[in-house]
Amino acid sequence: xxxxxxxxxxxxxxxxxxxxxxxxxxxxxxxNQLAADMPQARFVxxxxxxxxxxxxxxxxxxxxxxxxxxxxxxxxxxxTVLPHFETLQRLCKAALAGDLPLVSDPAWLAVVPGLLAGxxx
Numbered sequence: 190x191x192x193x194x195x196x197x198x199x200x201x202x203x204x205x206x207x208x209x210x211x212x213x214x215x216x217x218x219x220x221n222q223l224a225a226d227m228p229q230a231r232f233v234x235x236x237x238x239x240x241x242x243x244x245x246x247x248x249x250x251x252x253x254x255x256x257x258x259x260x261x262x263x264x265x266x267x268x269t270v271l272p273h274f275e276t277l278q279r280l281c282k283a284a285l286a287g288d289l290p291l292v293s294d295p296a297w298l299a300v301v302p303g304l305l306a307g308x309x310x
Contacts, residue, residue, distance in 0.1 A: 198260065199229040199230060199285060200227075200230035200260065201257065201308065202224075202230055202231070202232045202233070202255065202277075202281060203232075203235050203256040203258075203304055203305075204216070204217075204220050204232075204233070204253050204255055205252075206237065207237050207238055207252060208236055208238065212253065212272050213272075215272065216253050217234060219274040220232060220253075221234075222274065223274065223278055223281065230281060231308065233308040235308075240307060244304075245299055245303065251269040253269070254270075255267070255268065255270050255277070256301065257280060257281065257284045262302070262305050263291055263292075263301075264291065266280055266292065
């Protein structure tokens, strides 16, 4: 995994992508740019093929897919997004403001602890 080093992040932002995905390769510099602009958040780039063990039974079919979790490591967003800087920025700001509800999808809830633990290692 590739991440910035916010020690106690106010927000976790994981992008689940694949090395072979051209859209992901184009999106990564934008993702990294927002990471540099938001030092209070921890941004992690997760290659779903390299880290498929952390995904358990969750099948990521569309890219980019984001997982955004709050400081308490509770998922606030999980899903596919358009690969635009502004979309990612708005989602992150909404999550920081507490404007995103908790994710209730059991498949996502099952993988959040492992993904975040993997981001720490």
